[in-house]
Amino acid sequence: MKAYLILEDGHVFEGEHFGGHKEVISEFVFNTSMTGYLEVLTDPSYAGQSVVMTYPLIGNYGVCLEDQESRQPYVEGFVVNELARLGSHFRKNMDLEDYLKQHDIVGIQGVDTRYITKLIRNKGCMNGLITTYHYDDLSDVLKRIHEYKVSGVVKQTTCCEPYVLGKGAYKVALYDFGAKQNIARELVKRNCEVTVFPADTPAKTILEGHFDGIMLSNGPGDPEECVDIIENMKILSQSGLPIFAICLGHQLMALAHGFQTEKMVYGHHGANHPVKDLKTNRVYISTQNHNYVVKEESLDNQVAKMWFQNVNDGTLEGIEYLQKPIKTVQFHPEACAGPLDTSYLFDEFIKMMGGNQNA
Numbered sequence: 001m002k003a004y005l006i007l008e009d010g011h012v013f014e015g016e017h018f019g020g021h022k023e024v025i026s027e028f029v030f031n032t033s034m035t036g037y038l039e040v041l042t043d044p045s046y047a048g049q050s051v052v053m054t055y056p057l058i059g060n061y062g063v064c065l066e067d068q069e070s071r072q073p074y075v076e077g078f079v080v081n082e083l084a085r086l087g088s089h090f091r092k093n094m095d096l097e098d099y100l101k102q103h104d105i106v107g108i109q110g111v112d113t114r115y116i117t118k119l120i121r122n123k124g125c126m127n128g129l130i131t132t133y134h135y136d137d138l139s140d141v142l143k144r145i146h147e148y149k150v151s152g153v154v155k156q157t158t159c160c161e162p163y164v165l166g167k168g169a170y171k172v173a174l175y176d177f178g179a180k181q182n183i184a185r186e187l188v189k190r191n192c193e194v195t196v197f198p199a200d201t202p203a204k205t206i207l208e209g210h211f212d213g214i215m216l217s218n219g220p221g222d223p224e225e226c227v228d229i230i231e232n233m234k235i236l237s238q239s240g241l242p243i244f245a246i247c248l249g250h251q252l253m254a255l256a257h258g259f260q261t262e263k264m265v266y267g268h269h270g271a272n273h274p275v276k277d278l279k280t281n282r283v284y285i286s287t288q289n290h291n292y293v294v295k296e297e298s299l300d301n302q303v304a305k306m307w308f309q310n311v312n313d314g315t316l317e318g319i320e321y322l323q324k325p326i327k328t329v330q331f332h333p334e335a336c337a338g339p340l341d342t343s344y345l346f347d348e349f350i351k352m353m354g355g356n357q358n359a
Contacts (some may be wrong), residue, residue, distance in 0.1 A: 001132055003108040005079060008126040008145050010138065011119065018083055019100030019107035023131040025148045026050040026076035029291065030117045032270030036337020037096070038063055041073040041105070044157035044178030045247065045289045047220040048150035050077030050130065051269070052116050059096035062087020069180040069336055073100075074157060074220070077130045078107040079116065106130050124265040125291060153220040154178060154229070154248075158199040165194045170353050173197060173211040177219030177229070177248045182334040186346045187215065200228065203235035213242040213353040216249025218332060223251035223261050223292055230255050242325040242352035244345070247290055250328035254319060260298035264315070267291035268331075271338035274311035275318070275331055283311055286331035287338025293330065294319065325352050 003017035007028065030052040031040055037058050040051060058080040078100065087095050100107055108130050120126065127145045135141050157178035166188030174184060174196045184194045197206070199219070206214060214236060223230075226248075233256035236243065245253045251261050268288035276283045296306060296316045308318030308329060318329040327349075333342040 002134070003130060003132050004134065005108050005111060005116075005128060005130055006135070006138065006141060006145065007119065007128040008142065009119070009123060010142065012138075013108075013111040013116065015108045015110035017107070017132050018097050018109055019078065020104035021132070022104060022106055023129065023133065024050070024076045024106050025127060025129045025145055027125055027148070027150050028052060028079075028116075028120060028128045029125050029267055029269050030054055030113075030120055032272060033337060034271075036271060038067050038099075039069050039337040041075050041078070042069040043180055043218075043289055044070050044074045045218050045220045047074040047153035047157050047178065049075060049220075050079060050128065051075050052079040052113050052120070053081075054113060054117050056081040056113070057084055058082070059084035059087055061089035062092035063094050063096055063099045064089065064091040065093045066091070067336075069182060070157070073103050073105055074178075075105060078105060079111060079113060079130075080107065080109045081111065081113045083107070083109040120266050125267060150221055151225060154199050154226055157220060159196055160198060162195055162197050162201070165196065166192060168192045170212045170350065171195070171210065172213050172215055173206045173209060174215040175199060175201065175217055175249065177217050177226075177252070179217030179219070180332070180334055180336060182336040183215065183217055183246065186334050186343065190346055190350050192350075199226075201232070203232040206236060207239055211241065213244070213349060215349070216243065216245035216253060216328070218247035218249065218289070220248070222263070223248055223255055226252060237324060237326060240325070242349065243327075244349040244352065245326075245328035246332060246334070247330060250319065250330050251292055251294055253326065253328050254294040257303055257321075258300070259304075260295045261292050262295055264291055264293050268310070271335075273331065275308045275342075276311055277308055278306060284341035285339045286333070286342055287335050288331045290330060327352070
């Protein structure tokens with residue numbers, strides 16, 4: 001069956017349909033990862049977005065359900081150059097197309113993903129539509145596409161009730177803003193009992209829980225939309241408890257301190273982004289998935305300093321707070337999928353709570 005990708009700027013791409021049977025409008029971003037497509041599909045940070053994979057063949061090792069990073073996939077649509085109809089791997093549970101059908105995620109293949117990627121790089125992230133219907137007149141369609149906005153996605157992706165994972169020497173409160181499961185797994189591996197809380201949990205609940213530290217997770221959408229959460233972060237930042245934050249959590253903590261965020265032209269999405277630790281000048285390869293960034297010029301150098309910097313474009317990738325036990329990073333040290341270079345940051349968090357990585 002034919003399928004069409006219509007972008008906000010009027011470009012129309014004809015390809016072949018696969019996956020779910022629906023018409024979907026979303027924001028389009030590209031991901032440069034060569035592997036880990038299931039982790040991409042199940043990363044809640046993609047809520048409200050469709051993903052264009054730059055690697056030409058996707059689905060060649062099928063789907064291993066154990067590798068999911070959340071309870072369900074959150075991408076709206078999936079764009080590939082070529083879909084592998086038959087995946088081959090000893091851990092495979094099903095083929096990628098069957099997985100997408102099961103979760104009603106629409107896909108399109110046979111389009112020039114390199115050209116689409118270059119469009120997004122030059123013009124920025126833009127809205128678009130994936131459909132199997134051929135529109136002769138695009139005027140109403142483009143109006144609908146233009147009006148779309150990613151909103152309310154933290155509420156959509158967070159857990160409904162608190163739950164506990166693991167047992168250990170350190171009690172950690174993990175705010176779920178759309179958390180990837182490997183964040184909790186990395187903490188449990190390091191002798192932590194992790195209590196996962198919904199995004200709207202009041203700061204008072206955390207402070208009364210006698211936790212050793214607080215973890216703020218990744219998540220989707222515009223951080224400035226999370227007004228109530230930012231107010232909770234203001235309270236927690238004054239508590240004296242060690243806090244480690246990732247991605248959206250990093251942005252929310254910055255906003256709680258009066259710093260500013262802004263939307264990037266096309267964001268960082270992939271498993272190959274170099275970041276530099278400004279303390280050691282050592283460069284690490286990181287996994288990233290974000291459209292927003294903390295503005296470096298908004299930092300108050302009496303309160304915080306840049307910790308990590310993106311080697312490619314110089315953007316701020318980490319903040320160390322000077323008078324508080326708070327460290328935050330824009331990238332994903334839990335690395336699913338992606339390089340393990342920065343997983344040591346979880347050991348640093350254990351040290352902040354008074355332990356060591358061998359505890």
